[in-house]
Amino acid sequence: MRRSAFRRSRGDGPFRFASTGAGVVLLAIMAAIGVFLVVKAVPALQANTSHFLTELTWQPNATEPVFGIGALAFGTVLSSLLALVIATPVAVGVALFISHYAPRRLASVLGYVVDLLAAVPSVVYGLWGVAFLVPFMLGPSKFLNDYLGWIPLFGGDTVVGKSMLTASLVLAIMILPIIAAISREVFLQAPKMQEEAALALGATRWEMIRMSVLPFGRPGVISAAMLGLGRAMGETIAVALIFPATFKITFQVLGPYGNSIAANIANGFGEATEVGRGALIASGLVLFIITLLVNMAARFVIARRKEYARAAA
Known part of the structure; x- marks a missing residue:
């Protein structure tokens, strides 16, 4: 007993030191990234002749640089939210089917397929979207515009294949495997005793999932x-x-409108001047801050509910 306790005490110190060091290194890396972005962005922001957060024009390579993040930030948030709304219900349904409905062999195969889809490079999704989804979306987009045009999202006089909706669908397909894989693993960890107790009391499989699996x-x-x-x-x-x-x-997702911070960086970095590169780095800083705020909001949503915190623990 004493020897085992002594061994555990000897191992706790190095493990605590290693885990604490890993956390400190991660924070240091994030701080270094933030400092780098700020240092590189400040000269371009000083040369800018307009308001960076509200200006819709992007001309940082001009003699008098004029650029702003307004349209890019709006497009980034809108396309990502649309992708999340499309992907999350489907991903949760796939996860529930694999974890609680499909036979064991089929569930194993589907689990491997979902994991493989999460590993597909983004450029493959992009090429598939350009070659197949862009021309395919013309028909559904016209249908939505004709019959649901009274909704601001589907309004407008012009309908094209390369639109915000098409980009959001590609993003939804890309993030669906990630959400499905994580949700599947979480659902598989639901307490079996609670599931069996619900079934023993006469609950159907869906009622058992709704009362035991989904809250957990x-x-x-x-x-x-x-x-x-x-x-x-x-x-x-x-x-x-x-x-x-x-x-x-604009909220019209079917027209020839839309852009994002990341896409603008990829399209403009090669031809950018020194001020232009600083402007792109400044936009990357905004994306960095938005991502941090999103993750902080997610942690707040979980932490503010005691039952969520207990389940997460």
Whole structure:
């Protein structure tokens, strides 16, 4: 007994030191990234002749630089939220089917497929979106515009394949495997005794899932959704191939409008001047801050509910 306790005490110190050091290093890396972005962005912001947060024009390479993050930030947030709204219900349904409905062999195969989809490079999704989804979306987009045009999202006089909706669908397909894989693992960790007790009391399988599995897995689903939202906000190549690359704030997702911070960086970095590169880095700083705020909001949503915190623990 004493020897085992002594061994545990000897191992606790190095493990605590290693884990604390890893956390400190992570914070230091994040702080270094923030400092780098600020240092590189300040000269361009000083040369800017307009308000960086509200200006819709993006001309940092001009003789008198004029650029702003307004349209880019709006497009980033709107496309990511649309992707999240589309992907999350489907991902949760896939996770529930794999964890509680599908036969064991089928569930194993589907689990591998979901994991493989999460590993597909983003450029592959982008090329598939350009080659297949852009021409395919013309028909559904016209249908939505004709019959649901009274909704601001589907209004407008012009309908194109390269639109905000198409880019959001590609983002939704990209983040769906991530949300589904994490949600599946969380649902599999639900207490079996509670599930069996609900079934023994006469509950149907769906009632058992609604009363036992979903409340337990809600923090994990929220975390998975926020992780998917973070990837959608930072996605570059796929949306750069699909977005019309315009600078306009509008809720019309079927027209030739839309852009994002990451896509604008990918499209403009190669031809940017020194001020232009600083402007792109400044936009990256805004994306960095938005991502931090999203993750902080997710942690706040989980922590403010005691039952979520207990389940997450």
